[in-house]
Amino acid sequence: MKKMRKLAWNEVLTALKQIAEKIPRGNYAIIAIGSSGLIPAAILCKLIGCREFHTVFVKLYDESKPPRRLHDKPVVESPIPTPRSEKVIIVDDLASTGSTISLVKSLLRRRGVKKTITVVLVKKPQCSVDIDYFYIESEECIGFPWDN
16 A cells, blocks of 8 residues: 655645746636645635636546546546636646646647646656646655545
């Protein structure tokens, strides 16, 4: 069994503040990948003064620790938003393979989004997608403060 690491609220807030400082200023829409990306996305939205916030629900894994894979590829479970802004920040808590973020990024481009920035708190070493901003890269099973 993989080693478990629990992130505390203060660590998450510090991480998101550090990430917010690195993001170039601009008029962004935030797209939260639900449900696990909702809280970090909302905090980041507040930190950068974002005025447009959307969610998209995509499932690949369940909520157990360690998570069990539910599907061969990510499944979109809600409508894909059409942001007013051409610049979007996609936020999730964790990128394991990167396939969920990659799918959302592709779907948003089809909706006219010109620039995407990707943000996660935790990036797994096996993630095959370039993540623009992340707090840590870890092989550990991560527990977030909002997990059950």
